[in-house]
């Protein structure tokens with residue numbers, strides 16, 4: 001049936017209004033802070049390279065990652081890990097312990113070194129099960145848990161390690177009194193393991209936790225706080241510019257049914273493009289996220305079936321005649337989108353001498369075609385099978401559109417082979433899209449089903465198998481783990497893409513798992529998300 005009355009997304013107005021964003025200010029733009037930070041970086045580089053104890057080096061590398069400052073030490077970290085890998089210290093020293101073995105395994109694999117899961121065989125009994133006696137070593141079991149998320153397809157020993165360590169850690173939280181720092185780490189990782197966590201948004205949490213650690217390194221703690229606050233000052237300037245652009249479009253007023261989520265859309269890009277030097281890229285990809293959010297609501301909430309087909313056609317043809325047929329509110333969307341695409345294409349042409357306008361239009365045409373398919377299903381009441389749904393929804397989640405913009409903004413030069421792989425929806429894109437889609441469905445589908453939307457992964461699984469909602473959610477989490485196994489395997493295969501792009505693709509999925517950890521953190525604020533945003537953008541670490 002064709003909807004006669006218009007629906008709205010019933011989304012609340014933004015929590016962060018224009019004036020509040022424009023009033024953001026920080027003392028950390030002062031040069032003296034950057035000077036102090038670079039002094040601390042020099043001191044820590046010396047400490048890292050001159051440390052004779054390889055386990056201490058690994059612990060420092062892990063802390064640098066957790067505190068969001070490892071980007072200052074990329075070369076030194078690679079040198080240290082390379083030496084540890086070549087000298088095989090982590091797997092043939094007599095007093096092998098689980099803690100150092102698991103820590104080394106994770107850090108080496110994360111940096112692309114092939115370490116076999118067999119290093120954990122020494123910790124198993126004759127029945128090939130992990131020794132119960134390991135339960136006494138909480139730190140070691142926690143490291144085993146973290147390491148198990150690096151598994152690739154077929155590595156059953158690591159899957160076994162995940163189950164073994166997860167059960168033990170949960171029991172410890174219930175039965176034992178752990179020291180405050182350790183129990184906070186255990187709780188944090190049981191919610192989201194390190195390998196599935198975006199760096200920068202989690203840095204503040206780790207800085208707070210780390211300050212409770214006995215023998216915390218004071219230089220490291222000072223750098224972590226200082227770097228966080230300096231980068232936060234940069235974020236504030238970027239957000240002000242985006243907020244001014246959003247206000248000038250007047251889309252919040254003209255399309256009041258849609259989500260007005262400037263800050264939340266920016267937070268996605270803090271996770272996706274966390275290096276400070278990617279400022280312009282963050283500004284552009286946030287504008288992109290804002291447009292995707294609005295146009296997604298046009299298709300999911302407000303547009304009639306007929307109108308959604310018109311908008312789809314306009315993004316397939318990009319000619320004036322197609323625009324004329326659009327209703328006013330869609331003309332508005334189309335014109336903002338068209339000028340954004342031109343702004344993007346002009347920047348890439350100016351900076352990198354490549355004309356990408358066709359690529360940008362194509363990915364939007366693909367996205368709106370997927371949107372239109374879902375709208376058709378919704379309006380006609382068709383219930384897709386899980387397979388039919390996934391084939392459309394891994395496109396409609398907009399990962400390819402997002403990563404196309406990331407690619408053209410951070411790649412220099414733009415490699416032809418990589419651009420071709422991107423156009424062909426390379427597996428790196430598909431895996432990122434699948435994690436984003438499945439995490440998004442877990443976080444947003446309860447609200448989407450209330451207002452009316454196409455059945456999502458959870459609902460499709462329930463329709464197809466008769467499973468309960470809880471069983472269906474479990475199955476979707478299983479699907480996310482499966483995708484991560486494939487993503488982890490990609491790390492060891494030849495790739496046409498740069499390390500930074502591969503990382504951004506994985507971080508897009510990680511950011512989704514972060515945004516939806518406590519419900520729909522994007523569309524419907526929750527206390528945890530609100531606190532995270534205050535900590536990331538509005539309040540420096542003291």
Ligand SMILES: CC1(C)[C@@H]2CC[C@@]1(C)[C@@H](OP(=O)([O-])OP(=O)([O-])[O-])C2
Pocket residue numbers: 268289292293296300396397398440441444522
């Ligand atoms: C950034 C995004 C991932 C993209 C735009 C806002 C999102 C949070 C999501 O919004 P949602 O309505 O949940 O997407 P979908 O479920 O309609 O595909 C789609």
Ligand SMILES: [Mg+2]
Pocket residue numbers: none
């Ligand atoms: Mg220790």
Ligand SMILES: [Mg+2]
Pocket residue numbers: 012013252255256257258259260
């Ligand atoms: Mg609104």
Ligand SMILES: [Mg+2]
Pocket residue numbers: 296297300
């Ligand atoms: Mg939607």
Ligand SMILES: [Mg+2]
Pocket residue numbers: 296299300371396
């Ligand atoms: Mg949608």
Ligand SMILES: [Mg+2]
Pocket residue numbers: 440441444445448
């Ligand atoms: Mg959704």
